[in-house]
Amino acid sequence: MESPRVGVVRESMLHRPLLIKPALGKTKSRGLSYPGPDFVFGTGTTVQDGGVPEAISSWHSHTMSTRNREAERDFIALNREGVKSGLVTxxxxxxxxATHDIRRQPLTREGFRRSAPARIPPDASFGITNRPSTPISELMEYKFAQKWLEEQHAKDKILQAHRHKKAQLGRIQDTRTTMLRKSRPLPEPPSMWKMPRFQQLMERERSVNLIxxxxxLITACQVAVLIAPGGTSSGHLSRS
Incomplete structure (x- = not known):
């Protein structure tokens, strides 16, 4: 219940919080206008489940709105017209x-190029093919494990061959000089003790055999000289 007011009550007074008197048992009003009691606050929700009624009753299509779009300046046309006018700098x-303005025409739906439809054969089937069924006989024979072991052995052989080839390429071949450096002469066994007269006898026997x-030896040297190339030297030696 609002207390009685004295004087003229104008409608503008109901929108000013300082002039509004609070009613008994109610909160003080801020002077805002509210809709009627039948008004429902919020937004309405429309259920779109993609069913048959929605597909039959409505058809959604996107259209390009070119009304609010500002046309862009065509700098290519401006440069072309400027060159035609004799301007080069x-x-x-x-x-x-700055003094001329040429705008591009806004693009419409017809201005876009449509991509060519994909060439799909008529008998093509979409999707993923199913995995072939595993034969039970091979599964019970432990064939998959044997196949895996064979593949691992083949990989190991290839790896070993590659390592052996790599080791051969990185190894330095031994030459005669390196072999001689590595080899050591065998130590000569000490000779047994002999009497001096027997030593002189052996030296005499060696000289007699040499004679x-x-x-x-002379005959062998002459034969070698005859067989060797060069006629003059061989003939001279043979005559001598």
């Missing part, structure tokens, strides 16, 4: 763009 072209074999 950057300053003259800048002044020409006996001297004709054979």
């Amino acid at each position: 950057a300053k003259e072209l800048h002044q020409y763009r 006996k074999d001297l004709p054979l």
Whole structure:
């Protein structure tokens, strides 16, 4: 219940919080206008489950709104017209763009190029093929494990061959000089003790054998000289 007011009550007084008197048992009003009691606050929810009624009753299509879009300046056309007018420097072209204005026409739906439809064969089936069934006989024979072991052995052989080849490529081949450096002469066994007279006898026997074999050595040298190339030297040696 509002207390009686004295004087003229204007409608503008009901929108000013300082002039509004609070009613008994109610909160003080802020002077805001509210809709009627039948008004429902919030937004209405429309259920779109993609069913048959929605597909039959409505058809949603997107359209390009070109009304609110501002047309862009066509700088290519401005440069072309400036060159036709005889302007070649950057300053003259800048002044020409400031005094002239050419806009591009807004793109419409017909301005977009539609992509060509994909060429799909008529008998093509979409989807993923199912995995072939595993034969039970091979599963019971432990064939998959044996196949895996064979593949691992083949991989190990290839790896070992690669390592052996790599080791051979990185190894330095031994030459005669390196072999001689590595080899050591065998130590000569100490000779047994002999009497001095027997040592002189053995030296005499060696000299006698050498004198006996001297004709054979001379004959062998002559044969080698005859067989060797070069006629003059071989003939001279044979005559001598």
